[in-house]
Amino acid sequence: MTTQSDQWRRVGEWLIARRTDLGYRQRTAFARDHARPKFGARVIIDMEGGVRDSYGDDAVIAAEGAYQIQPGTLRRALSGDIPEPIPAAPAAGPEPVVVQEEHILDTEIGQAAYTVLRELKEGAEGRTDAQQEELVKATAERIKTEIALFARMKRMEIEERRRAAQEG
Structure with a gap:
């Protein structure tokens, strides 16, 4: 039987791969560039390591933005889905804006x-x-x-x- 911890470890492995895909080999640089309230280096370390079984919505939303994952898919990944990266914008178009960051852009x-x-x-x-x-x-x-x-x-x-x- 797969436990919540096993699922978070699997998701954590995917997050590490995704961070690397985004050009961050080192977690510290990623944390420095993407830390937000309730999503700091400790939470990033815990998520990537599958250390804890649960995270608040603020942390999950911030993680989805930082790792450029489609909103809502991180929770679905815990049941076996693969998180969906945010598609790259067309070369001539604007960069994608992650939903949880829209408030600052307003x-x-x-x-x-x-x-x-x-x-x-x-x-x-x-x-x-x-x-x-x-x-x-x-x-x-x-x-x-x-x-x-x-x-x-x-x-x-x-x-x-x-x-x-x-x-x-």
């Missing part, structure tokens, strides 16, 4: 980040994969720094206006 910050990423990819043609990865990482770090500084500045401005309104 924000101004998400649209700005998506535009920057798309322009980076378009401008990276002719570069090696390593050069493209370095460019994306450096840009992401710069964006994080700039956004953090800008947010801090805006919070200070708002606080200053609040204090001035209380004093006035």
Whole structure:
């Protein structure tokens, strides 16, 4: 009789193969690039190793996005189905957007980040994969720094206006 643990081990083996197909030989790089709330390195390690029998919906949805699996198929894989990768977009078309990430793309910050990423990819043609990865990482770090500084500045401005309104 196949147990839930056996099924998760089988799914974990498939997730490892899928991560490798996505160009991540090392789990740490994959975790760094795809970690989200309730889907960090520990959950990735557990899923790939078939360590636990159950995961919350947030973790499963995040895993489906990270591993580029059709939404809903990871749970079906536990009963023997093979998870379906998200089909690649046509060369001229936009990149596929994973359902659980749509909410961030509906924000101004998400649209700005998506535009920057798309322009980076378009401008990276002719570069090696390593050069493209370095460019994306450096840009992401710069964006994080700039956004953090800008947010801090805006919070200070708002606080200053609040204090001035209380004093006035």
